[in-house]
Amino acid sequence: MKPLHADPTRRLALQALAALVGGSALPAAFAAPDYPSRPIRVVVPFAPGGTVDVVARMLTPAWGELLGQPIVVDNRSGAGGMTGADNVAKSPPDGYTLLAFHVGLTYGSALFKKLPYDVKRDFQPVGLLGATPSILVVNNKSPVRSVGELLALAKKDPGALNYASAGIGASSHLAVELLQVVTGARFTHVPFRGGAPAVTATMGGDTQMMVETSASVLPHIKAGKLRALAVTGESRLADLPEVPTMKEAGVADYVYTTWFGLWAPAATPAAIVQKLHQATQAALDKPATRQGLARAGVEVRHASTAEFEKLVHADVDKWSQIIKSAGIEPE
Structure with a gap:
């Protein structure tokens, strides 16, 4: 028998049920009335100073204020982000260990023969953060x-x-x-x-x-x-108005942007996911956060958890095709 989180449809249905009935018919952990009650760890699977790290740390003050608990950024670099992502995939689904990553999370299944997790199965998308x-x-x-x-x-x-x-x-x-x-x-x-x-x-x-x-x-x-x-985007950057796009530079078919997101381990209760999502949306709307991300060249993007999950799954499929077409052999 497959574990519950192996079936995304069933997982989403259970989460929706948990959100509807709240604490009256489910354990308190599902209603999450006291969540969070201790610091939350956000794993950044790259070294300090990289873009994912910058984005996560820009959001940390607002997250902490909105959730009422300290947010600790934990840099766990290695294997192109796989080390840190695997740590989150195998963490308890209680909302206290989260993953900040970018579109690169969707490349893994096509790049590694022995990926220790399944992006579609082992992570619960929480929210889209921005793009650059x-x-x-x-x-x-x-x-x-x-x-x-x-x-x-x-x-x-x-x-x-x-x-x-x-x-x-x-x-x-x-x-x-x-x-x-x-x-x-x-x-x-x-x-x-x-x-x-x-x-x-x-x-x-x-x-x-x-x-x-x-x-x-x-x-x-x-x-x-x-x-x-x-x-590499569709238009020039305001901070570098003299620098052309790749299209303007003569590479007509090249556009590449990076989006950033937040994930929890699969099977994290829907009430916790929703609370994290709401805090994330509110954090992104704070002027200080928007201004800080803008200075870093990141444009805030909003999406529901369902919309973000759809984007993640679509990019897993898209990049698998691109990587295969490029002749890149899985390692």
Whole structure:
């Protein structure tokens, strides 16, 4: 017999029932009248300083105020986010251990042969947090000054240029894989244990380029340590009005944005999920949160738990097809 959480439809039905009947017919844990009664741990599966870490820490003060308990960010990097995600998947479904991740969570099943969790089965989506384009950057001392020059070098000597990423399966990994598929250029992947060390390597010249979320690289671009060649979204960034989009730079079929979200372990009671969702929506609407995320290049996005779950499941399927089409073999 399958465990209850293995059937998403049945899980959602049970959660809806729990929300309707509250504490009158179910244990107090399901009605969650006293939740939260102790600090909540938010696992960020990347090193401090990366975009997911920035987003989570921007929300922490508002979350703590709204929920009435301290929110502790726990950075557990490794394996492209898989280490931290697995920790949450195997945690008790009581609302005290949550996962902050980005669209990269949906890549795992196509990238790893032995993924220790199932994204559709083992996590309960809580809420969408925001979205941001990425920026194609090189070291500021690099002779490359345009996307065209970069692609010409990569095609002249395939694999000679190294690109940094936050790890296998990270957003910064798949962004370049997609670029290779679209352009035919070839780069060599150098994965790190998080976005911050990957950015540091690019600034130091250990790697030649990367495609990283704007929140992680904007400060270094403004400090003159990185050179922005293009923005991966549909439009230019207000903070970098002189930097073209990839389409404007000549790569017509390339658009890449990263969304961020919050998850709980599967089978977390619906009342707890709803309370977390409501707190998250309220936190995102606070002016201080919006302004802080905007400074980091992240645009606030709202979605119901059902809408967010639909997005997650659709992206699992979409990226599985893209990764397979790119010829990327699961590791």
